[in-house]
Amino acid sequence: MAARRKSAPPAPALLEWAMGGLGLLLVLAALAVIVFEALRAGEPARLEARLIGTRPAGAGWLADVEVRNLGGETAAAVGIEGRLGAETAEATVDYVPAHGKHRVTLAFDADPRAARVSVAGWSEP
Amino acid sequence: MSASLALDRRRELAYARDLARAFGGALLFSLPLLMTMEMWWFGFILEPLRLAVFLLVALPLLFGLAFYAGFSAQHRGLGHALLDTLVALAVGAITAAAVLALFGVLEPGAPPGQIVGQLTLQAVAGAMGALLAGRQLSAGEEDIGDEDQAAYPGELFLMVAGALFLALNMAPTEEMILIAYRMSAVQVIALILVSLTVMHAIVYNIGFPGQEAHTRPFAAFVHYTLAGYGLVLLTSLYVLWVFGRTQGHGLAELVDAVVVLSFPGAIGAAAARLLV
Numbered sequence: 001m002a003a004r005r006k007s008a009p010p011a012p013a014l015l016e017w018a019m020g021g022l023g024l025l026l027v028l029a030a031l032a033v034i035v036f037e038a039l040r041a042g043e044p045a046r047l048e049a050r051l052i053g054t055r056p057a058g059a060g061w062l063a064d065v066e067v068r069n070l071g072g073e074t075a076a077a078v079g080i081e082g083r084l085g086a087e088t089a090e091a092t093v094d095y096v097p098a099h100g101k102h103r104v105t106l107a108f109d110a111d112p113r114a115a116r117v118s119v120a121g122w123s124e125p
Numbered sequence: 126m127s128a129s130l131a132l133d134r135r136r137e138l139a140y141a142r143d144l145a146r147a148f149g150g151a152l153l154f155s156l157p158l159l160m161t162m163e164m165w166w167f168g169f170i171l172e173p174l175r176l177a178v179f180l181l182v183a184l185p186l187l188f189g190l191a192f193y194a195g196f197s198a199q200h201r202g203l204g205h206a207l208l209d210t211l212v213a214l215a216v217g218a219i220t221a222a223a224v225l226a227l228f229g230v231l232e233p234g235a236p237p238g239q240i241v242g243q244l245t246l247q248a249v250a251g252a253m254g255a256l257l258a259g260r261q262l263s264a265g266e267e268d269i270g271d272e273d274q275a276a277y278p279g280e281l282f283l284m285v286a287g288a289l290f291l292a293l294n295m296a297p298t299e300e301m302i303l304i305a306y307r308m309s310a311v312q313v314i315a316l317i318l319v320s321l322t323v324m325h326a327i328v329y330n331i332g333f334p335g336q337e338a339h340t341r342p343f344a345a346f347v348h349y350t351l352a353g354y355g356l357v358l359l360t361s362l363y364v365l366w367v368f369g370r371t372q373g374h375g376l377a378e379l380v381d382a383v384v385v386l387s388f389p390g391a392i393g394a395a396a397a398r399l400l401v
Contacts (some may be wrong), residue, residue, distance in 0.1 A: 012208055013140035014132060023211030026218045030180060030245045037238040038173035074169045086137040097169035099236040 003088075044070035047096060047119040049080055049104075054112050063089070063112040065104045067119065069096040079120035082106040089115075095125065127207060143197040145270045147263040148211060149221040150258025153249035154290075158250050163297040163368075168243030169236075171369060176242055179367045183231035183249040186289070187213060189282050190256040198261065209256065217251025218244055250293055257290070257400060277348075284353040285395025288360045288390035295389050296364040302374075305381035313384050319355075320384075320391040353394045354387070361386040 012020075053064045063082055069075055071106065078093040089106035095103045106114065158164050191209035221244050225231045231240060295301060308316070328349050329342075361383045365371050371379055393400065 010177050011136075012135045015137050015140050015144065016208060016212060020211040023213070023215035023218075025179070026248070027211070027214055027236045030241050030248075032176065034173045034177045034180070034245070037179065039240075039249050039307070068139075070300075071205065095166060095169065097236060097239045100169065100239060101234070104354070109156040 013022050019086055020069045023070075037072075040072050041059050043124065045096075045098070046071040046120060047075055047078060049117045049119045051082075051112070051115060052103075054115075056111075057099040057107070058073050059109075060109050061108045063106045063108060063115055063117070065091075065106055065117045066101055067093060067096055067104060068101045069098055074125050076125040078102075078122040080106070080117065081120045082105045082112065082115045083106070083118045084108050084110060084112050084115040088119070096122075120125040127343075127352060140197065144212070144216070146222060146258045147216045147255035149198040151213075151216050151255040152224075154254025154257065154294075155217065155220065155247055155251040156224070156321050157294050158297065159221065159228070159247060162298065163296050164246060165225075165243055167246055167297065168241075169239040171242060171246075171367075173242075175239070175246055175367050175369065177365055180245055180249065181187055182363075184210065184250070185372070186236055186258060186286065187249070187252050190253065193279065193283060194256050195253055196257075204373055208253075213252035214248055217253075218248035218256045219267040222249045252279030253286075253290065257366055259323050265271055280349070281352060281356060283397040284349075284394035285356050286359045286385075287400050288394040289364070290397075290400055291389040291393030292357075292364050292386050296361075296368055296370070296386055301386050302370055302382055303364070304385045305378060308381060308385070313381050316384055318386055320388050321350060323390040324354060324357075324395040327392065328353070331396070331398050350395075357387045357390040357394050360385055 014093060022095050033062050048068050048070060050068070050079070051063055052066050055062050055064075065080055065082065067080060069076060075096045076094065078096050080091045081095065082089045087108055087110070089108055089112075091104045091106055106112065106115070187210045188206055191206040191213065192203065195206065195209050196213070197205075197209065201299065224233070225247070242347065325346055329345070362371070362379075363377075365382055365386060370382060374382070
């Protein structure tokens with residue numbers, strides 16, 4: 001260290017203090033959120049599918065479905081199933097993050113307003 | 126203190142230029158990661174514990190990089206290194222947030238844990254790039270950094286940093302595991318030998334201080350190449366653990382994956398003097 005003290009280092013610029021402060025703030029904020037998530041985690045993934053709307057598309061109909069993960073763990077390869085009478089439609093979602101949601105569209109021949117949508121299953125990421 | 130806090134236009138402008146260089150370095154290093162979908166997913170796949178460990182382990186590493194490299198020519202000493210570390214993290218986080226928002230990866234309605242996870246991983250990578258910017262982007266016009274003064278532990282630290290520099294870019298992808306699955310035991314052993322040979326060749330040619338490599342080649346092999354490769358293996362294991370790639374693997378498959386990732390790691394470690 002002594003050798004490096006030949007000339008006193010120049011004082012940091014104001015911009016430097018500002019950026020440094022921002023960095024510190026971001027690190028502490030990130031740690032706070034991560035620790036908060038860690039305390040909330042452990043609760044396994046719990047998925048719910050809900051029909052949020054239908055719209056005609058060409059000869060058929062589309063059903064918009066929202067999948068919510070109410071648990072603290074992320075679910076992967078989530079299978080969504082919709083049934084309308086004898087007709088079934090399905091879609092797969094790569095990931096639904098913990099406490100997150102994802103939108104899926106299912107295709108039917110008739111107006112799927114009365115369709116029953118459900119989550120068929122998922123795997124651990 | 127009041128005098129040094131006064132606004133000095135020239136000093137602010139000079140620092141703004143350093144800062145621009147830091148942003149350039151962050152982009153250069155983290156763009157491959159920002160455009161890797163596994164990195165987006167890790168934001169919500171990784172357990173918070175791993176993320177926290179990743180961030181906490183990264184702090185001393187970034188501090189070391191700030192001390193030996195850094196992005197500003199006027200900066201010397203521990204205090205500046207600490208400030209540079211924090212600035213680099215801010216630069217990394219801003220770069221990640223801007224690019225991921227531009228790519229439509231950041232979802233406005235996503236839970237905060239997901240966004241923080243995605244940005245934390247990328248911010249650390251970006252901060253590494255920012256701290257190496259002085260070396261990568263200064264075109265040799267000014268010598269930034271104190272790496273010539275590095276003693277033996279410092280040399281080993283630079284090797285770990287160099288290994289991380291390459292390993293971090295490769296580890297997130299599925300291919301590391303896939304390659305390990307495809308390799309037979311003979312191929313894994315061959316890869317170890319190739320890693321050691323290439324590493325030693327680079328170390329030998331770049332020439333570490335003290336000219337030890339030229340007067341005592343075997344000692345140089347043990348002190349730098351073998352010691353460095355050991356650290357590279359540990360670094361690879363750590364990176365694989367952070368990204369959850371160690372889970373559900375048998376010991377043999379895990380070792381294979383570590384060796385695979387250590388190949389780029391070894392080259393990064395050996396070339397640390399060029400990178401850092």
